[in-house]
Amino acid sequence: MDIEDSKVTIRSTCEARCARKDLVHNKFGKILGFEPRPSPTEDDIVKEASRCIFCYNPPCNTCCPANVDVREYVHAASVKNWYYAGKVVLSQNPMPLSTGALCAIEETCAGGCNLNNSLEGPIKTSKIQQFALRKFRELKIKPICPPSNGKKVAIVGAGPAGISCGVFLRRLGFPVTIFEADNFAGGLLMSELIPTRLPTEDIEWEVQMAKDTGVEFQLGKSLGKDFTVEDLKKQGYQAVFLAFGRPEEIVPDFPCEGALTSKDFLRQVCGVLKLKNGEKLPDFTGKKVCVLGAGDTAMDCASAASRLGGNVTVAFRKDFKGMRAHPAELHELLEQGVEFLSLVQPTAIDNGTITFRLQENNNGQYRGLDEFITRKFDTVILAFGAKIGKHSELIPGKINVQKVDGQDMLFVGGDLAQSLTVVEAVNDARTAARMIADYLGEKREIPCFETEVDHVSLETEFCGMKFKNPSGISSAPVSGTYECIRNCFKAGMGWAVTKTILPQRMSSVRTTSELSRLMRTQAHLAHSATSA
Template sequence: MSNITGGQISANLAENFQEIFKGMTKTEAIVEANRCLYCYDAPCITACPTGIQIPKFIKKIASGNLKGSAKAILESNPIGASCARVCPTEELCEGACVLNNVSKPIAIGNLQRYATDWAMKQKEQLFEAGTQNGKKVAIIGSGPAGLSAARELSRLGYKVTIFEAEKEAGGLGRYGIVSFRLPKEVVEWEVQQIEQMGVEIKTNTRVGVDISAQQLIDQYDRVVLAIGMGKVPNLGIEGEQFNGVYDAIEFIKSTKTSPLTESVVGKKVAVIGAGNTAIDAATTALRLGASNVQILYRRTRNEMTAYQFEYDFAKQDGVEFRWLTAPTRIVGNANGEVVGLECIKMELGEAGLDGRQKPVPVDGSEFIIDLDIVIKAIGQSRYTELIEAFELNHTRGVVEVDKETLKTSQEKVYACGDVIFGYGQGDAMVVSAAEQGKEVAKAIHQSFKLISAS
């Protein structure tokens, strides 16, 4: 490392954040598309949360109709280009493919990417807004759920305004998923597709600060809450104030909003948690030049919430895993810098209310790991203050909604995405959020149809 100049290191880091898979070639896509059996009652469609007509879009690839293929995908999933990259297809559509029983499943995710990549290169507007019906809808948040709701509402004739607190629209896709899996250009294209339909996006606008909840209720016919979740909460242990302790969400976000730096090069890193965000933070640290990265989890691999393909990817990248290990204290030096992490071994005890065995400390098993950086990835906090500003019923920040309509306890307010995920409600996937955005749009439209009919 000592023989590499700063400029060379920076160039190497930038290369590390290029998208890993470059996509299928034309020949590869056509060969794979022709493997599909085009099932009449295709189980892959049922397994897709957005209900993409998978045999239809694959058949159009085989026949050379890439525009038709892309439209078939995006008709069902407004953020189909992102989902082609981040969906756990092994567990969803590909996992349901009938060919699993005889060979290997169709590479549905890669074919979806092939078609949507073609659409991005054409820079063609694929959908148009419907005839204006005079109704206005405000959407808070421009992540997967908010963008999906906006696209569908615009097609139904509503005047849609999105309020986004960040500088750029895109939410989780823009800021929270690492570039080597989801480049920002993909999300930007999806945002542009929606803006070109007449949807107004007000960035740098925080509801509750720049405009109040009551103003939105008064000024709009309906309001959609698609605010996702917030920062990672504190670990609740001594030493969290030391330099070198990071929030995983902010750590990942920094690689997508600022020039890459050499601040992690050669450092020893521990990531606390074992979800998808923890995996992203760990692989990000390695790609920033960390000499060693460990994921610490108080349960076992069987209980980790990260997808299997995420785990496999982290292992391939060189991430180490310490199971049944919990942090008890962050150790710092006189300069206020992290130098270690005190941990304790755990064992699984009786099952809790969620059905999972509770981790219990093993007496006398404390030990210290030499470290330079600690990254917290133990879930995310909720925007409870904003939720309560709308006077919505919620359970610890998880908004309560009608399961059929996704309407909240307030007549004019609907909610979708991560803000309604948790405690048995929904599934925290990008594709699920996209589907909920569609469901909200349909429910809002249906509510006005019922009013008109009465």
């Protein structure tokens, strides 16, 4: 087991399990340990954002799958401009709190940061983004709901891709209805991610922002059961975006008697913690729990089982270098005392008894050996991923990237388009929204996020002249040349007072828009007359 290469540290199992026990139950029997991770302070975030060197060509922007202007919102956070920071992120990403919590930033924005080799490392963009958006949420400012153009679009699935596509299309003026099979919006973010990773209120706020933009939700409506694609056509929808994910669990071809699936287990836990269904959490106190798999879903299952009191073992076929799970999740589970059993391939499960075939790694090629071991557990959870399964029959054609062959009005995104992360699903949604807009004859860029704040008039009257905003520069060295004044105007200032300026340079830089904002003082006029 090559722990060093996985960049994690381990403390003794006894210490970790004692710490976990304190997390799970207090003396009053109240369940603990599922609270959201503590948020950094405002001073911490401002200090972190102020480390940014604000590169001229920022690699963080290039590396963001959602095309968010990372440098811009980090700069806004460094000066505590939480409204503008939120506006920058929301303009490109309608799911900012979810992506901030779940993004593997080491592989995206932070991975390209020019401070990677510094002592403090890259800018912690995800923490800045989450904090800034929660500050923005506290402002309780609603987005503008654009007028409808009458060209209806239906979206199937209220997960990250569906919600994001709905928001982008509404900004373009399309009336949007999202059909969701469950009785809640949010998809897997709500039903299969424990609050420790993503708090309920974060998802609910993102859904509410979509509603405030004008997106309509019809919950409890399932494709194939309550309606078909053909029904949507008959109801007047001119385009359909399919984003219902992969609803079926992948079950291995060996006997799995008595095993739970990750969907069943996580839905049970999230149903209690997030959806408040009134049921009881499973009690794993003192029980041996085995999670089979090495992806993020397996880590979620292991984390939940550990917090429920179980002695958890994660078993997987590859070694630590081949794990798909994020290293931070691995590190946290090791801190909780979770055991990892690598290079083992389960061949049979019989009511908790698992037979493993040992594996070897030969230069990245994993091969089974003729050696077997058996382990006994109280609960076994299968976390081998998900698939479309029989739901593919509901799609009238073959999926080709983000389109359906032979169906001009059908578009797909998210898990259906093989996206692996939430932020990729958001990018799928933006791409699909542009494709739908082009298909329906609205060939223009998706507008930025806007609120009523952006339309507040700053117009003012001064010295008998009207200006678009009251900010300007007075007579000073910075306004000693028209070049300096021009730069100030480009930065958004409304006017400038000039005194001792070089009149011979006026012809090369003077423009009508600039002259309309120049105020010439009596001293300047006298100086000009004397010079003449």
